[in-house]
Amino acid sequence: MMARLNPYINFLDNARAALEFYQSVFGGELTVSTFAEYGQADDPADADKVMHGQLEGDGGILLMAADTPSHMQPAAETSNISISLSGPFADDATLRGYWEKLSTSGAVTVPLEVAPWGDAFGMCVDGFGVNWLVNIGGPAQG
Structure with a gap:
């Protein structure tokens, strides 16, 4: 068995919009299930929120996300990830x-420009408040 490590992003109320945006960035197949579909909408306001969303993007990219249910709010507004x-x-x-x-x-x-280590590197925060690092290896020397 091969273990897989991937981001699981929590949103307050816009996980579906974020996942749809990430699908426009990374392509691939998106699946979304709501709290109501799993019988977990104790608060009617949570019924249509995303309990689990998964994007299997092109090239092996995997992102998962969910909305934070009302009984777990307020959620942290900043992230250290x-x-x-x-x-x-x-x-x-x-x-x-x-x-x-992502950056626009x-x-x-x-x-995104050549960094001291020779790769192109940049950092941005997307429209959903998620921090991204992009590192593109430098051209092969030879």
Whole structure:
């Protein structure tokens, strides 16, 4: 068995919109289940909230997300987690495409440019408040 580590992002009330946005960025198949579908909507206001959403994006990207049910709010408004996207120089166009979509939805905190270690690196916060790091390996020397 191979273990898999992937981000699971919690949102207050916009997990569905966030997952749909991430599908527009990463492609792939999105599945979404609500609290009502699992019989877990103790508060009627939670019925249509996302209990579990999963995006199987292109190239092996996997993101999961959920809305925070009302009985668990208020949730923290800031996060100490960033999601890192990285790959070799051969994936430059793909990674820059992800960067463009993620960064234009929110704000750039570090521009995507060549870093002291030779890779292209940038940081942004997307329109849903999620922190992203993008690292594109430098061209092969030889």
